[in-house]
Amino acid sequence: MTGWRGSDTLDVKPPQTSTVPDGVMPAPDRKLPDEAGAPLVRPEDTVIAVMGMTGAGKSTFISYLSKNAVVGDSLMSCTSKISIHPARINGKDVFLVDTPGFDDTNRSDAVVLGDVADWLNRSFKAGIKISGIIYLHRITDNRVGGSAAKNLIIFKKLLGQAGYSCVVIATTHWDAVSPEVGERRERELKENTRFWKELIAGGSQIWRQDNGIASASKMLEYIMSKQKRVTLKIQVEMANGATLGDTEAGREVNSDLKKLEEKHKRDLEALRADMEKALKERDDESRLLLEEVRAELTAEMRKVESDKVRLQADMEKLRTQRAEEIAREREEASQRNLEHHKHMTEEMTMRHDRELAHQKAMADGQLKLQIQLNENKHQEELIKARLREQNSEARIAELERKVNEGGCVIM
Structure with missing residues (x-):
């Protein structure tokens, strides 16, 4: 395996007359700013x-x-x-x-x-x-x-x-x-x-x-x-002041965007011809389908335009875009957290209400059961009382019968 070759810096001509700004090389107290929880990185790292x-x-x-x-x-x-x-x-x-x-x-x-x-x-x-x-x-x-x-x-x-x-x-x-x-x-x-x-x-x-x-x-x-x-x-x-699109990597991406833009134009022309044909033949089903395709194609074309604008950004603009993107992501994350908290609160409230309803139903059921048990016990006591009363009446009647027959009743 061969060792590393070449310089550790680039010897290239800047795309513009300006030069690399002073003070951008390593300094002992410099560090890459913390971003979204990323660890701090220093020049010596x-x-x-x-x-x-x-x-x-x-x-x-x-x-x-x-x-x-x-x-x-x-x-x-x-x-x-x-x-x-x-x-x-x-x-x-x-x-x-x-x-x-x-x-x-x-x-x-x-x-x-x-x-x-x-x-x-x-x-x-x-x-x-x-x-x-x-x-x-x-x-x-x-x-x-x-x-x-x-x-x-x-x-x-x-x-x-x-x-x-x-x-x-x-x-x-x-x-x-x-x-x-x-x-x-x-x-x-x-x-x-x-x-x-x-x-x-x-x-x-x-x-x-x-x-x-x-x-x-x-x-x-x-x-x-x-x-x-x-x-x-x-x-x-x-x-040295180049925009993203002026860099060699940016020019490669921009070349692909131009090819994609030309393809979109061809697709749009073909789509218009198909739309005219569908309208002429009153083919509503095809027309609706083509409308969906056109909407998708239009969205793709907007993305290409947005990318072309993005490639026009220089170093400072890229940093501004990134800062705006981070702010937007944090706002969206905060909104998601609020919505999640709201959802969890609603879920906990619903769960609490369901638990209360369940406890109430259980209590109502137990109360009804106790009432039923009490009623059953009362009915049992009434039945026993009636049986005792019937037994007493039967015994008295038997005694009266024996007396009437002249029998001897021992009390």
Whole structure:
């Protein structure tokens, strides 16, 4: 295995005439501001980002090393936002940054890139550099499809070639393939220029995440042993005044948006033709169905426009957007908590009312039972009294009969 190569900083020309602002490099008292309960990170700390597609095992990897990681159990993206997880390797602290992939099930590539760029920007301004990046890839994928290829392209552009030396590409899910199949796929990925060949040439290392916590720990030990820090290309680009869309990674996302926008236009034209035909033929069923399709298409077009606007944000705007988003999320969380509290209060009230009603019914039942028992006892006493009375009357009648017959009655 080869060592790390390349500089720990980027030597690129800024997109504008301005230069990286003074004072953004490490300062002893600087730290990444706490956000939504995230741990504080300082310039002297070891920070390792974990990246890759949804389902590659990012959260699982982190869970081997940090107790507060959440592991997803479906194809829905578990890591919808960036989260920081403290770990300890060989007595040393390390912070693992869990990032969403550019195939997120809930959020667009522009939104994901904005979140990643904002975190990197704030880290950069706080003087915090990345010590390494672990990029996870499923060895079970028999081909690198559109999403995986797109994810890798954006990843490369986000780093810049000088950042390749900080990357460890780790293949996962080896237990789901035979060794022969896994080795063949790994070899193809290494040798293909569209995939890992360029990264390897720039100093990236290939590892197998095939032994749980043992292999995960070895990877972190390797990165920490290099004692390198890297500034990513997107950090320099945006520090020099570029908007998100002006960065190389942003231009890649914007290119996809333009293609999607053109597709939407074609779909809309075809939909209009179908609508005219349905109206002409008075086909109400088809017309209603097409109206639903048009509503969905319109919503998708609005998302594209929103993403295009998002890509126009510079470093400060991204930070403002993120602050607004956090405020909105906290407000929504507060509202949910209030609604939950209200629901629980209503549920407790209903439960209390049901318990009172149950207790009342039980008490009423016991009272009715006692009354019935008392009535039964009273009836029994009456019957006994009548029997005694009847016995007495019968005895008197017998005595009278004997007297009338002239018999002797002994009293």
